[in-house]
Amino acid sequence: MTGNKSLLKNLFQHIKSRKLFPAIPLNELVYRLKDLHAAGFELSENEKHYPVKMEIDEILSKALHNAELKLADYYLYKQKLDTSEIEMLKLALKDLINDLRDGGTIPGLFDYLKIHIPELNKTAYEKRYQNILEYIFKSIRKEIGDKISEKRG
Numbered sequence: 001m002t003g004n005k006s007l008l009k010n011l012f013q014h015i016k017s018r019k020l021f022p023a024i025p026l027n028e029l030v031y032r033l034k035d036l037h038a039a040g041f042e043l044s045e046n047e048k049h050y051p052v053k054m055e056i057d058e059i060l061s062k063a064l065h066n067a068e069l070k071l072a073d074y075y076l077y078k079q080k081l082d083t084s085e086i087e088m089l090k091l092a093l094k095d096l097i098n099d100l101r102d103g104g105t106i107p108g109l110f111d112y113l114k115i116h117i118p119e120l121n122k123t124a125y126e127k128r129y130q131n132i133l134e135y136i137f138k139s140i141r142k143e144i145g146d147k148i149s150e151k152r153g
Helices: 002-017 026-037 053-076 083-102 109-116 122-128 130-152
Strands: none
Touching: 053 083, 053 130, 083 109, 083 130, 109 122, 109 130, 122 130
């Protein structure tokens, strides 16, 4: 057990010494620590039902794909948004999914879209895109939650 404590202590000292913002993708850290120290241990019945990294990647990729289909079906084909707007929304959703995968924080949906539409202001966002992004993100969260529940039970 002392080996684990010294490993973590060294890891955190290394992070502090780099003089960078000390954000740690916690999910990735947990996976790596489990990989390092779980060899040779049997998992309890409860632990066997948690999705592994590969399953989580698959769930997130599928949720992104389904969100992109919704954008096309509900907004592009019904001519509520044009092709370039759909592409910008897809890029924002891809960034959001990557942050979910890495265990990062989600600053706000506006911030994800603003990266891809630099001239976008808050008023235009609220009028044109806010409801769409909130709906799509809500459906992504629901799909992810449903798939993880399926894997567990």
